[in-house]
Amino acid sequence: MKFKIFETYEEASAYSAELLAEVIRTKRDAVLGLATGSSPEGMYKEIIRRYEAGEIDFSQVKSINLDEYVGLTGDHDQSYRYFMDTHLFNHVNINKANTHVPQGVGQDLAALAKAYDELIENLGGIDVQVLGIGANGHIGFNEPEHELHLKTHVAELKPETIEANARFFESRDDVPTKAVTMGIGAILSAKKIILIASGESKAEAVKALEDDFISTHVPATLLKLHADVTVVLDKEAASLLTK
Template sequence: MRIIVCENYESLSKKAAQIVGSQIILKPNSILGLATGSTPVGMYKNLIKMYEEGLIDFAKVKTFNLDEYYKLPVDNIQSYHYFMDENFFNHVNIPRENIHIPDGLASDIENECISYDESINNSGGIDIQVLGIGNNAHIGFNEPTINFNKGTHVVTLDESTREANARFFNSLDEVPTKAVTMGIGSIFKSKKILLLASGKNKAKAIYDTVHGQVTPQVPSSILLLHHDVIMILDKEASSLLNEDDYESVNDYEKVK
């Protein structure tokens, strides 16, 4: 695991976009695993800028999103379909047929979950999977539990997760209680994993990921066993780590 600590959220976002952009330059038909939430928004803005400047081309890229709320209409402004269109897909040239997001409205949700994993496998597997991390160390919507779920599945959201996401809704009551998410096994098959974390509220989860035991009670701890993980943090998210745990890129904003 490689840990990079950035001065602030802006430099974190630039660094993440540089890594994803480099992946696309090296392999134009890359398979990207994408995340929602507030943390990757800055990365998406930087990738859009790189696209507008002609530095990268998404024409051959395929994407698979981590998750979607269960039974939330895709045109709801809080759905992850809507989020991805507004923050990324509407601004770059990824063909619509190359965009994949779990269907939380599927009539046969079990078959939808199986088909989603099959689509990833049939595409050749995810080249680089972008992750955020919850305050309780969930990745995707894989909440702390007694075992690691392998494949894409429906999960009941922890109250702490719903409370954290309530800021995007009018009230906690509007936050869905379930979601469809890639499982730990689905995530773990990715060739490279890029985890982004910003803010003091993520510091404990980051510390437990890096220094704790591998346990489903800390879902992100499974990343310690993956062969290629890059963790990009701002100073606040890294505040509980020791200096020996990371390399500093405080001058990253000066790099062009």
Template sequence: MRLQVLEDYEEMSVKAASIVASQVTLKPDSNLGLATGSTPLGMYNNLIKMYKKNLINFKEVVTFNLDEYVGLPADHPQSYHYYMFDNFFDKVNIPPEKIYIPSGVGDDLKQICKKYDQSINSHGGIDLQVLGIGKNGHIGFNEPDNKLRTNTHVVKLTEETINDNSRFFDSIDDVPKKAISMGMSSIMKSKKILLLASGEQKAEAIKKAINGEITTEHPASLLQLHSDVIILVDKNAAKLLATTNT
């Protein structure tokens, strides 16, 4: 693991965008694993700025999103499909046929999950996987448990995750209780992983991810087993770390 502590969220976002841009520059047909939520928004905004300045070209890139809520159609304002197009895809030149987001709507969710894994594998796996981290240590929607699913799967969201995500909905009752999540196998098989965390509320999760016991009860701790992980945090998210590297 390589840890970089940045001054604030904006500096972290700029650095994250530069890492993604370097990946695409070195390998224009990169397979990018992408995350949603509030943390990567700054990264996406900086990538859009770079694209508008002709500093990066996404025309050969293939993307795979980590997750999607079960029961929300693609055009629902809180679906991750909507999030990605509204915050990134509609503003850059990734061809629509190269964008993969698991559907949370369908009669056979198991088959949807299976086909999603097949799509990832048929493209040769993920070159760079961007991750956020939940306060409980989840990555994607791989929630703390005594065991974790390796493949893309339907997961029951924990009460903590539902509460955390309720800020995006009119009511906590509107938050879906299940999601489709890329499994730990695809995440861990990624050639490079970029984990982002900002804010004091993520400090405990980051501490356990980097210095804690490797356990499925804190899924992010499994990243200690990966050979190429970059962790970008701002000072607030790093405040519980005994030592920091830049």
């Protein structure tokens, strides 16, 4: 696990964008595992800038997103499909048919989750997976538990996760309490992982990535089992690191 620390979120975002762009330049039909939320927003802005400068081409790229809220359709302005369209897909030459987000609406979400894992397998796996990290150490919506799911599943969101996401909704009561998320096994199967964290609120969770343990109660620590993880931080998120 490599730690890259920058003075500002903007510098960290630029570095993350370059890591992602390099994968696309190396493999024109790369399968990108993408994340939503505030952590990767700056990276997506930088990616769009590089695309507009003619540095990268998305025409053959495919994407797989980590998660989606249960109960929100893709046209809801807080759905993760809407986020991806707004923050990346609408601004580059990617074929929307090649962009995939878990379905949070349907009568059999378990079957849809299973089909999502099959889709990832049929695409040949994920070349690079982008992650954020929750203040409680969750990745995707794999929340701290005694046991963690390997595969895509419906997750119950912890109160602290609901509270953290409430800022994006009109009220806390509007925040969905469940999400469909890729499991730990699917995340760890990616060939390369980029984890982005910014702000002091993430410092405790980031510190756990440096410590010499893994725990399902801090799901992100399982990333230590992966051979190619780059953790990209601003100085606030890195403030508790000691090495």
